[in-house]
Amino acid sequence: MKRYRLSVCKGSSCKAGGADAVYAEARDSLSGQGLVPRCELYRGGCYGFCHMGPNVVVREDTGRKRDPLSPEDYQLMGWDGEVYYSEMTPEKMRRVVSEHIAKDAPVKELFGQPDSDCGED
Numbered sequence: 088m089k090r091y092r093l094s095v096c097k098g099s100s101c102k103a104g105g106a107d108a109v110y111a112e113a114r115d116s117l118s119g120q121g122l123v124p125r126c127e128l129y130r131g132g133c134y135g136f137c138h139m140g141p142n143v144v145v146r147e148d149t150g151r152k153r154d155p156l157s158p159e160d161y162q163l164m165g166w167d168g169e170v171y172y173s174e175m176t177p178e179k180m181r182r183v184v185s186e187h188i189a190k191d192a193p194v195k196e197l198f199g200q201p202d203s204d205c206g207e208d
């Protein structure tokens with residue numbers, strides 16, 4: 088059985104966009120579906136994609152120790168199983184928990200595109 092670490096960005100832009108409600112939904116969905124043992128929930132960020140927020144990063148928990156100084160809380164690492172979700176809402180968060188965390192099925196249509204911001208806006 089896979090285990091996960093799910094981080095909701097705690098940076099100010101993501102917070103202004105509703106990241107706290109996204110975090111609350113993640114916490115409630117995980118406990119409501121009995122998934123707390125499968126998924127560690129925490130706040131990372133800022134990830135540097137502020138205009139895409141609220142941002143959420145899900146990684147497979149491979150037993151790797153979490154270094155408090157690790158850049159994993161501030162950037163995408165490109166690790167296997169790492170998924171970045173952008174423009175999150177509580178409704179989208181519920182879906183990520185029900186599909187990605189509960190069924191090991193990442194929600195591809197909600198994937199963020201961290202490289203696509205050049206030339207936008």
Ligand code: FES
Nearest residue numbers: 098101133134137
């Ligand atoms: S505030 Fe969330 S990515 Fe910058």
